[in-house]
Amino acid sequence: MVFYRGHLLICGGTGCVSSGCKDIIIAFQEELRKKKLDEEIKIVETGCHGLCEMGPLVILHPESVFYCRVEVKDVQEIVDEHLMKGRPVSRLFFTEPLSLDKVPKYQEIGFYRKQQRIALRNCGFIDPENFNEYLACDGYAALEKMLSEMTPEEVTNVVKAAGLRGRGGGGFSTGTKWELCAKATSIKKYIICNADEGDPGAFMDRSLLEGDPHNVLEGMMIAAYAIGADEGYLYIRAEYPLAIKRTQTAISRAEELGLLGKNILGSNFSFTLKIKEGAGAFVCGEETALIASIEGRRGMPRSRPPFPVVKGLFGKPTVINNVETFANVPQIILHGADKFAAVGTERSKGTKVFALTGKLRNTGLVEVPMGITMREIIYDIGGGTFEGKKFKAVQIGGPSGGCLPEDRLDLPIDYDSLVQAGAMMGSGGLVVLDDESCIVDVARYFLSFTRSESCGKCTPCREGTMRLLEILERICAGQGVPEDIAKVEKLAYIIKASALCGLGQTAPNPILSTLRYFRHEYEAHIHDKKCPAGVCQALFDYRIDDRICNGCTICAKICPVGAISGERKQAHQLDIVKCIKCGICLERCPKNAIFKE
Amino acid sequence: MALEQVKQEKCTEFISDDMDHKLEALLLKNEKSPEILIFVLQQAQNIYGYLPEAVLLRISEALDVSKAKVYGVVTFYSQFHLKPRGRNIIRACQGTACHVRGVSRIIGKIKEEIGVNVGETTEDLRFTFEAVACIGACGLAPVIMINSDTHGRLTADKVPAILSLYE
DSSP states (O other): OOOOSEEEEEEOSHHHHHTTHHHHHHHHHHHHHHTTOTTTEEEEEESOOSOGGGOSOEEEETTTEEEOSOOHHHHHHIIIIIIIHOOOOGGGSEEOTTTOOEEOBGGGSHHHHTOOOSTTTTTTTSOTTOHHHHHHTTTTHHHHHHHHHOOHHHHHHHHHHHTOBOTTSSOOBHHHHHHHHHHSOOSOOEEEEEEOOOSTTOOHHHHHHHHOHHHHHHHHHHHHHHHTOOEEEEEEOTTOHHHHHHHHHHHHHHHHTTSSBSSGGGSSOOBEEEEEEOOSOGGGGSHHHHHHHHTTSOOOOOOOSSOTTTSOGGGSOEEEEEHHHHHHHHHHHHHOHHHHHTSBOSSSBSEEEEEEEESBSSOEEEEEETTOBHHIIIIIITOOBSTTOOEEEEEESGGGSEEEEGGGTTSBOOHHHHHHTTOOOTTOEEEEEETTSOHHHHHHHHHHHHHHHOOSOSHHHHHHHHHHHHHHHHHHTTOOOTTHHHHHHHHHHHHHHHOSSHHHHHTTHHHHHHHHHHHHHHHHHHTSOOOTTSOSGGGOOEEEOTTTOOOOOHHHHHOTTOOEEOOTTSOOEEOTTTOOOOOHHHHHOTTOOEEEO | OHHHHHHHHSOOTTOOHHHHHHHHHHHHHSOSOGGGHHHHHHHHHHHHSSOOHHHHHHHHHHHTOOHHHHHHHHHHSTTOOSSOOOSEEEEEEOOHHHHHTTHHHHHHHHHHHHOOOTTEEOTTSSEEEEEESOOSOGGGOSOEEETTEEEOSOOGGGHHHHHTTOO
């Protein structure tokens, strides 16, 4: 075995790949070879570290020095200074957004300090395509422990006692689901991993499969043993090619090693796994629709009961869990229910992965204990909103969730508190909105999403979301009438009560929660014909402040329709009849003389 | 053979014999069962680049699934396409993060540059322009994907240079 004095972990998640990490890897390989360090320092391409905003990320172990936004031209300096002379390159350190301190070490960065990683524990630390690295991190130890010491009932009981709840959104007790399926009598049963992550603004499932696929496979094997299934499917979105590739690599390797197949580790337990690629339909995240899709049909949900645990894939009892749910399972089996249940709140145990995005400084993937407040996530981990921008709301739970205002930020987050506040855990997308985001526009955005993803089977969802969207579009276009708010509310409650599946039942949530906390914005659009955030184009005009404008002519030159005129060094005029409101003048004005009114 | 007949009637310049051989091999390899329909359609689309009518008829026959069902599945999932596609596929992300960080301006710029709307293909088949729900690279919003490359942290003025990378 070869020993290395240092490891260069380079993030190879989708975020960093698009920021150019592949070139960084090649540059490091060349540079290390040139300096004859390639036998001392090992380069590891890992899964996602979470701080995608700052990518490409490079972490140097054993010192755990964290470099961000590394470019090819920085590589030589890192090798010369840090690896040869032991002097870290401080200009590439992470800068704390509030204090502006340079932080050299990974663990000391605010973004990571408050996190607690169970599901993501290996993501970013191991090479996801190298089986041995997973093995070295307690990989398949839970499987071994289970097969040698535990009965299927014991496994179910431990998961139940741990209080693990479904991480895909609904929050149903995982142990109870397994127990119900275990009790169903059938020779054939199935396990399905739902990786049809369709919520706009959520990407934890992708990162888990890209960063630590064996962990998810091990979770699925444990579930299969508990319920007595011998066959499983991973239903992965086709939009995630890297996740599919790495999962397939992991499955093939596990098969070669006898961890999948017949009589696993010499036991009586046999299990095979297949990947099914989704074909692009959001509704397939709903379990009965997902089953229809695996069976080769249109992905339309059906009414329940019978639930899939009784009658699922090909009519057989089936357990469907989300990727993150499975990712938690091996740790529960390995370390016991008590250790897992020690984290979290009374009714929501463990941690939750959130995809933190929108108008804040540190965006990326974070795993935090349940019960943490939204304020801690947004300010301590996310670094708050951009300079000078005021926080307005946080949208949680995607198209099925809702918007929470500033005064709800100290709410401890768990499944139940969020539902009470009118939002929902959903899959864990957190989108921060500042005062330049229009609440009505955000509600309209989610409605247009659910409307186009509605499968069309039931009337409340098919017709109802259409009508809701029409009204919201009217309001955004400045043609809202005072009765609209009451009409929207009534229709929203009817859809909630009568739609067939989760998609339709939760589709009105973004509207209802924004009406609850931001009714005044709807009223401003309807009564005053004003969009306070300056987003709805029909409700504002661009103007030039002639006291500030110094006549630099940039705006006049850049305007695509010639709506701006004026003499050099004289205040310019903007013709609002010609103006198409593209906003480019406002972006380019060096004096900030252009404003919306 | 349905494929032969339809091709004689509606021969399109995009289909080659080589593609048809691949399709036949694919159909031969897979057993006759409705549950592999989506998989077969995905593979067929990889071969042809889209799903021509003749191919759908051939698949319906080979898998013993009614034409109506095949058509139903194809039109249900956004991944399947009934018209020829451009050499380069531009996917503009419509996710929440991209929405609030102003992807609509990027979309406007792309429209202006290539002269077609979302959902359309340029006449020279250089680009197909689509909007997708979420690429899952929210940390880099606003984001577009061209083929399998992700371009993040975009501003409208970066668009022309990026498009020029794809012929």
